[in-house]
Amino acid sequence: MIQLKIIAVGKIKERFWADAAEHYITRLKRSYKFQEIIVKDGNAKMKPLERNNDEGKRILAALAPTDIPICMDEHGKTYTSVKFSQMLERIGMDNNRTPTLIIGGAYGLSQDVLKKCQYKISLSPMTFTHEMARVVLYEQLYRADAILRGSPYHHIAVK
Numbered sequence: 001m002i003q004l005k006i007i008a009v010g011k012i013k014e015r016f017w018a019d020a021a022e023h024y025i026t027r028l029k030r031s032y033k034f035q036e037i038i039v040k041d042g043n044a045k046m047k048p049l050e051r052n053n054d055e056g057k058r059i060l061a062a063l064a065p066t067d068i069p070i071c072m073d074e075h076g077k078t079y080t081s082v083k084f085s086q087m088l089e090r091i092g093m094d095n096n097r098t099p100t101l102i103i104g105g106a107y108g109l110s111q112d113v114l115k116k117c118q119y120k121i122s123l124s125p126m127t128f129t130h131e132m133a134r135v136v137l138y139e140q141l142y143r144a145d146a147i148l149r150g151s152p153y154h155h156i157a158v159k
Contacts, residue, residue, distance in 0.1 A: 002092035002099075004032040004141065007062050008134055009055045009105035010041035017131040024138035031145045037062045041105045048107045056110025059102060067100035069117045071109055072133060076120030081154065085144035087119070101141075103134055 012018040028034045039058035042051030063069060068091055079087065091099045101121075102113065114120070123136050146153035 002032050002088075003035075004028065004092070005035045005037065005067060005098050005100040006103070006134075006137075007037045007039065007059055007100060008103040009039055009059070009130065011038055012131045012134065014131055017135055020135045021131075021138055024135070024142050027142050028138065028145070031149070032141075051105070052107040052110045053112070055105050055107075056113045059104075059109070059113050060116065063100065063116065064098070066097050068094075068097050068119075069113075070099060070101045070119040070121060071114055071117035072101065072103045072123060072137060073109060073114065073117075073120045074122055074125070074127065076122040078122050078125070081140060081143050082147055084121075084140060085147040088141075088144050089148055091119075101137060103130060103137065105130055 012021055025034065025036065039055065039062055042054040044051075046054065070091075088099060091097075102109065102117070104110075104113070123133055123140070128136065143154050145151075
């Protein structure tokens with residue numbers, strides 16, 4: 001069973017996003033040895049850069065030496081769902097390492113975290129709340145698994 005870890009900043013506060021996230025987490029746990037680490041978000045009274053760096057320290061502390069950091073970043077590479085599934089499969093083949101997807105808080109990821117990342121992925125050229133981004137990522141992880149298993153969940157576009 002492939003290991004998969006998520007490190008995310010802050011709890012999901014909106015109930016509907018929390019329910020959606022839990023829906024996909026339950027499904028992901030069927031196929032992955034899945035771990036979600038939620039680090040405390042920075043104090044809202046801090047300046048954005050200070051808050052970003054504070055959250056970054058917590059993210060870096062949550063990384064294990066065997067993790068392969070994959071950052072969600074608006075400037076990252078975009079993938080189709082199929083290419084994303086292939087990338088995850090390739091990374092997940094190394095049984096000694098854990099693909100670790102990292103989602104920042106309201107101000108994204110600190111420069112220190114971005115420097116650690118072996119991959120940077122953009123979910124979209126559009127900006128999402130970090131709660132929405134988390135749900136979109138979880139759905140894409142589930143979809144990637146469905147693609148790799150040949151499940152009918154993922155429909156191929158008809159041309």
